Amino acid sequence: MSKQRLQNIPGNHACALGAVAAGCRFYAGYPITPSSEVAERMSAELPKVGGMFVQMEDEIASMGAVIGASMGGVKAMTATSGPGFSLKQENLGYAAQAEIPCVIINVMRGGPSTGMPTRPAQGDIMQARWGTHGDHPIIVVAPDSVAEIYSETIRAFALSERLRVPVVVLYDEVVGHLIETVDLQPAPEEQLASRKWAEGPREGFLPYRADADMVPPFPRPGDGFRTHTTGLTHDENGFPTQAHERVEAVIGRLLGKLDRHKELIESYEAVGCEDAEVIVTAIGISARAAKKAVATARKNGIKAGLFRPITLWPFPEEAFRKLSAGASAVVVPEMNAGQLALELERFAPGKVSALTRYDGEHIDPSQILKRIEEVLS
Amino acid sequence: MNEISADSFDINEYLRLELFPHFLCPGCGHGMAMRAMLWAVAELGIDKDNLAIVSGIGCSGRMGAYVDANTFHVTHGRPLAFATGLKLARPDLTVIVITGDGDSLAIGGNHLIHACRRNLDITCLMLNNEIYGMTGGQVSPTTTLTRFTTTTPYGNYEPAFDACRLAEAAGASFVGREATLQVPTLKNLIREGIEHKGFSFLEVISDCTEIYGRKNALGNSPEMVLSQKSKMRPESYGGLMSNKVDQPFRPNPFQTGVLARNERQEYGELCRRHIAAKQQAE
Ligand SMILES: Cc1ncc(C[n+]2csc(CCOP(=O)(O)OP(=O)(O)O)c2C)c(N)n1
Ligand code: SF4
Ligand SMILES: [Mg+2]
Numbered sequence: 001m002s003k004q005r006l007q008n009i010p011g012n013h014a015c016a017l018g019a020v021a022a023g024c025r026f027y028a029g030y031p032i033t034p035s036s037e038v039a040e041r042m043s044a045e046l047p048k049v050g051g052m053f054v055q056m057e058d059e060i061a062s063m064g065a066v067i068g069a070s071m072g073g074v075k076a077m078t079a080t081s082g083p084g085f086s087l088k089q090e091n092l093g094y095a096a097q098a099e100i101p102c103v104i105i106n107v108m109r110g111g112p113s114t115g116m117p118t119r120p121a122q123g124d125i126m127q128a129r130w131g132t133h134g135d136h137p138i139i140v141v142a143p144d145s146v147a148e149i150y151s152e153t154i155r156a157f158a159l160s161e162r163l164r165v166p167v168v169v170l171y172d173e174v175v176g177h178l179i180e181t182v183d184l185q186p187a188p189e190e191q192l193a194s195r196k197w198a199e200g201p202r203e204g205f206l207p208y209r210a211d212a213d214m215v216p217p218f219p220r221p222g223d224g225f226r227t228h229t230t231g232l233t234h235d236e237n238g239f240p241t242q243a244h245e246r247v248e249a250v251i252g253r254l255l256g257k258l259d260r261h262k263e264l265i266e267s268y269e270a271v272g273c274e275d276a277e278v279i280v281t282a283i284g285i286s287a288r289a290a291k292k293a294v295a296t297a298r299k300n301g302i303k304a305g306l307f308r309p310i311t312l313w314p315f316p317e318e319a320f321r322k323l324s325a326g327a328s329a330v331v332v333p334e335m336n337a338g339q340l341a342l343e344l345e346r347f348a349p350g351k352v353s354a355l356t357r358y359d360g361e362h363i364d365p366s367q368i369l370k371r372i373e374e375v376l377s
Numbered sequence: 378m379n380e381i382s383a384d385s386f387d388i389n390e391y392l393r394l395e396l397f398p399h400f401l402c403p404g405c406g407h408g409m410a411m412r413a414m415l416w417a418v419a420e421l422g423i424d425k426d427n428l429a430i431v432s433g434i435g436c437s438g439r440m441g442a443y444v445d446a447n448t449f450h451v452t453h454g455r456p457l458a459f460a461t462g463l464k465l466a467r468p469d470l471t472v473i474v475i476t477g478d479g480d481s482l483a484i485g486g487n488h489l490i491h492a493c494r495r496n497l498d499i500t501c502l503m504l505n506n507e508i509y510g511m512t513g514g515q516v517s518p519t520t521t522l523t524r525f526t527t528t529t530p531y532g533n534y535e536p537a538f539d540a541c542r543l544a545e546a547a548g549a550s551f552v553g554r555e556a557t558l559q560v561p562t563l564k565n566l567i568r569e570g571i572e573h574k575g576f577s578f579l580e581v582i583s584d585c586t587e588i589y590g591r592k593n594a595l596g597n598s599p600e601m602v603l604s605q606k607s608k609m610r611p612e613s614y615g616g617l618m619s620n621k622v623d624q625p626f627r628p629n630p631f632q633t634g635v636l637a638r639n640e641r642q643e644y645g646e647l648c649r650r651h652i653a654a655k656q657q658a659e
Contacts, residue, residue, distance in 0.1 A: 026466055047655035052465045052648055057491040061458035064451065064488075068431070068462025071449055072470070076462065094452050221447040221463075221470060224426045228393075228442050230450035239396065239442065
């Protein structure tokens with residue numbers, strides 16, 4: 001048992017196994033490097049547990065089919081990379097608007113456009129937050145190891161089902177293809193629950209009337225609720241409305257429900273931030289390099305710390321503000337032209353030093369160490 | 378299944394009357410198509426609780442909301458993709474897709490041909506009014522040559538699709554076409570389509586009276602509906618889609634009835650058999 005539980009596998013396989021452990025029973029996708037191993041592993045695993053795998057005609061259809069399966073009450077997922085992530089955006093917005101749980105894996109490669117299919121990047125940080133049109137709620141988690149891809153994929157399902165919001169699992173090609181040991185432990189009991197199902201009287205049921213937790217119970221088709229689901233802005237009864245005072249309320253709840261559940265959603269790793277003069281903030285493989293650089297800096301007598309958002313969006317703002325308050329600089333190594341640095345500038349104005357790289361190579365710990373020394377001198 | 382006469386069919390039982398008046402223009406063909414569809418559902422005795430309507434964006438797509446069932450109004454062109462996930466996840470539901478000529482043949486064309494190929498047990502009702510009704514009357518992939526639309530102010534010069542031939546070639550196991558002129562005949566076709574185990578593609582000739590009719594001086598709505606008669610050739614293709622046409626792709630007059638039928642493996646069953654075999658092997 002434990003021998004089977006400890007496995008040396010690539011991140012993309014850990015993602016698939018995490019999804020299955022979380023109770024995902026539907027996968028629809030379209031092949032794209034460097035995410036295809038997620039689909040391949042899902043096509044092998046899902047039949048074993050009675051789940052459905054379907055390779056669709058494109059990413060738009062994949063996202064549609066995933067939402068369709070979830071509308072039927074089944075936990076569903078898709079995986080893709082940059083160009084495919086762009087194609088999924090319209091339907092992703094539908095899931096946010098209609099509050100249909102779903103999990104989207106985006107394994108980042110070099111962009112823009114077809115870019116560098118086999119080279120790593122972290123250029124979708126902003127797209128993951130703002131990719132679909134309009135103000136919308138979305139959760140993005142950013143694991144930095146194979147083990148964390150496994151556990152964060154499980155958590156992604158838990159959050160998506162609990163809050164009826166699309167959740168993106170965002171990691172770069174390096175972590176996706178990295179082979180590391182992972183303990184394939186069963187999903188924690190509290191993360192296994194499906195969405196809250198609607199019960200009670202069918203007559204007069206309002207599908208979008210939220211409970212006190214700001215999340216409405218989900219009417220399962222076939223259970224007699226016979227409700228309407230639409231991407232049009234809708235009132236509590238599920239039917240379209242453009243009455244401004246109603247729109248304000250319903251969109252307000254959509255955006256507000258993530259705020260309400262901040263504690264549940266937020267996750268970050270902080271190492272040595274309390275007395276740090278310089279804090280390094282990064283995700284994915286850049287965070288792995290940052291860890292190394294921070295450890296070396298400490299050894300050299302530099303008060304350096306690491307703040308790594310595991311939940312990238314909504315960004316763990318309060319924790320970051322608090323932990324970075326005493327530092328004089330925040331170094332942000334990222335494999336793009338400065339997307340995360342731009343966001344952090346809002347929380348630590350004037351202190352941010354972006355260490356960017358977008359040539360398809362990962363950032364080396366020595367580069368980060370050098371920057372740490374530079375910002376302190 | 379039991380036949381229900383036109384007089385004794387009570388459409389109100391299948392409608393969300395609280396949403397009325399509905400938003401369709403007076404005389405719009407889509408309303409007649411809705412009546413035929415619900416009549417077929419009633420004759421088949423389908424439980425409303427187990428009926429799922431998935432519709433795209435358009436005047437056709439908005440229709441779904443008025444049906445007292447599980448209704449899903451999704452994104453433009455994608456109802457077949459959503460329905461594929463829904464039906465695979467929930468084979469116990471009867472899934473009907475309502476789509477328009479723009480929704481299914483332009484933006485959603487790729488999903489249509491792949492839905493035909495897979496042969497999942499979905500009934501797809503394509504309401505062909507030869508125009509983009511919802512967005513105010515632009516040209517569509519089925520607009521008749523020389524007709525005026527808001528984006529063909531000097532007349533349409535693009536050839537049109539024959540959606541039924543396209544569906545058959547892509548592998549739809551049941552293909553049929555009827556017009557709103559004869560609601561009972563249309564109802565029978567829809568009933569057969571729902572009963573058919575596999576993907577059914579049904580084209581409904583439906584008039585956009587308010588925009589297409591006006592712009593092309595096609596008469597008032599009764600006149601438009603009656604004129605469908607002169608365009609129809611109510612005979613089966615007999616397995617052969619003929620192409621004696623005044624347009625390269627879309628025959629006019631067009632044939633109606635059941636145009637193609639072939640029994641082949643339904644996709645959901647194929648999937649489930651594949652899964653069962655794997656589970657047994659484990
Ligand atoms: C992605 C996207 N593009 C464009 C539109 C605008 N739009 C809404 S309905 C429609 C055309 C509908 O035409 P059709 O499918 O023929 O339906 P009808 O209204 O004629 O029944 C278009 C282009 C949209 N809603 N979404
Ligand atoms: S615009 Fe045309 S298609 Fe739309 S409701 Fe009016 S008549 Fe029907
Ligand atoms: Mg149309």
